[in-house]
Amino acid sequence: MKSTVEQLSPTRVKINVEVPFDELKPNFDRAYRKIAQQVRIPGFRPGKAPARVLESRIGRGPVLDEVVNEAIPAKYIEAVRENEVRTLGNPEFDVTKLEDRDVLEFTAEVDVRPEIELPDLEGFAVTVDDVELTDAEVDEQLDELRARFGTLTGVERPAETGDFVSIDLAATVDGEAVEEAATTGLSYEIGSGQLVDGIDEAIVGANAGETKTFTTQLVAGEHAGNDAEVTVTVQSVKQRELPEADDEFAQMASEFDTIEELKGDLRDRLGRVKKMQQGVQARDKVLDELLERTEVPIPEKVLDSEIENRKHDAIHPFDHDEAQFAQALEAEGRTLEEFDAETRTESEKAVRTQLLLDTIADKEEVSVNDGELTERIIYQAQRFGISPDEYVQRAQQSGQLTAIYADVRRGKALASVVRKATVTDGSGATVDLSELFGSDEPAADEAPQETQVTDEAAKTPAE
Secondary structure, eight states: OEEEEEEEETTEEEEEEEEEGGGGHHHHHHHHHHHHHHOOOTTSOTTOOOHHHHHHHHOSHHHHHHHHHHHHHHHHHHHHHHHTOOEEEEEEEEEEEEETTTEEEEEEEEEEOOOOOOOOTTOOEEEEOOOOOOHHHHHHHHHHHHHHTOEEEEOSSOOOTTOEEEEEEEEEETTEEOGGGOEEEEEEETTSOOSOTTHHHHHTTOOTTOEEEEEEEOOSSTTTTSEEEEEEEEEEEEEEEOOOSSHHHHHHHSSOSSHHHHHHHHHHHHHHHHHHHHHHHHHHHHHHHHHHHOOOOOOHHHHHHHHHHHHHHHHGGGTTOHHHHHHHHHHTTOOHHHHHHHHHHHHHHHHHHHHHHHHHHHHTTOOOOHHHHHHHHHHHHHHHTSOHHHHHHHHHHTTOHHHHHHHHHHHHHHHHHHHHSEEEETTSOBOOOHHHHOOSSOOSSOOHHHHHHHHGGGOOOOO
8 A cells, every 4th residue: 555645734635545356355255255244145144145247146236335435545545644633523435546456546634723823932921819718708608508408487577688488489481470480479688690591670569469560582492582571479488597607507517526627628618719720820831922922723524513512502592593592692792603603712722722732642642541631531520520430431421531642631731730830929929820720740640620620621522
C-alpha cells in the first residue's frame, strides 16, 4: 500500500491511498464467505459454494462492493498511522480508481489538529478578587443550617415572604385550560422563585381559602412564550420556626459542643469555598490570556459538530420542537438569531480551547494515571446520580471513555500553566493556589479539587 498526505488547509488534509489487489486477498476471502452464507445455490451447503460458482451466479460486482466497503476504512486507518496524521472527526471517502484485479485508489479528506505555536507558558500574570469573609455571610450559613432543622407551624394570618403555603394552581391561555399547568396540594415557599413569575406577588397577603388571579408568561410546554391567566388558591399557610442558635443546637446539628465552634467551622468552610472561587477565576483568566496570545485555526467540521451538539442539548427539553424553543427564548427576551450567534461564539471558544490545551499537554508531556481517571469517573457519576460502574458502562456504550481521558489531560495541562502564572489579589498580595492546582511537581494522586477546578474549561468536542 502507498499513501501520501496533501495539506488542504491548516486544519484539513487529503490522504491519497493506493492499494494493489494482492493486499486485498484476505478481504476477498471474507467477502466470499459472507456472501456464500446469504446466497442459496443448489448442490452446496450454506457458506460452502466456491468463489467461481458465486461469481457465476451473482456476478463480480457485489463481491467488489463488499471488498471495497471493508477495505477502505481499514486502509485509511493504516495510512493515518503510517503518516502520523492527527485526525479529528470522520473522513469523507472518494474512490478515484478501481481496476479489478489490479488496484484500488481512494482519497480521504479529514479535519486534523492544526500546528499551534505556543506563547511562553511562564509569562502570565493575572489579578483575582480578594477573599472577603464577613460575619453576615457566616450568619447566613448558620441560618441555612438552622432551616434544615426548622419546623412548620400553621398560622392564622395573611401569607408573608418566607412562609410555606399549600396551593392549587390552574391556568388558561385564550380561555383554554392548560392541563400541564394544573396541580393541587403543591407545597411552595414564598420568595423561593421556583414557580412562575408573579405568583409571589399574588400570594403575599392572601389568607387560607383565598383565590388570586394573575397573568404570567409560560416558559415551557405547548404554550411556552404565551401569556396565561393563572388562578392560585391558598389552602394553608405555615411559618418556619428555627431552633435557637445555641450550644444545644450545635450539639444536635454537628459534631461540635458549642455554637462558637460550629460558627468557626462554617467560617472555615466558607473560606475554602471562596478560595476555590479565586482558583476558578485565576484559571479562567489564564485561559482567556492564553487564547488571546495564541492563534488557533478552527477545523470547520469539528466546529459544526460542536454547534450541532449544543443546539441539540438546548432544544432537547422541548421535544426538539423549534417553535416551542423559540417561544421560550422570547420569554427570556432573546431571539433565535441571538441564540445561534451566542452558540457559535461559545462553540468556537470551546474548540479553540480544546485544541490549545491538547497542544500544551503534548508539549508538557502530560499523562493521566488510573487514579486520576477513576477520580473523574466517580466525580461525574455523582453529578448524574448514578453508580461509577453504571457511568463507566454508559461511557463505554457511547464511546466516551476516550473523551473523559482527554478532559482530564486537558485539565492537567491548564493547571500546569496556572501553576506557572503569577496570581495576585486586588490588594496586590500574591495568591498561593498550590492547594487547588498542585505544586510544580504534582503527586501521582492529585487532590479532587484540582481536577474539578480545571474541569469546565476542558470539555471535549466531537472527535
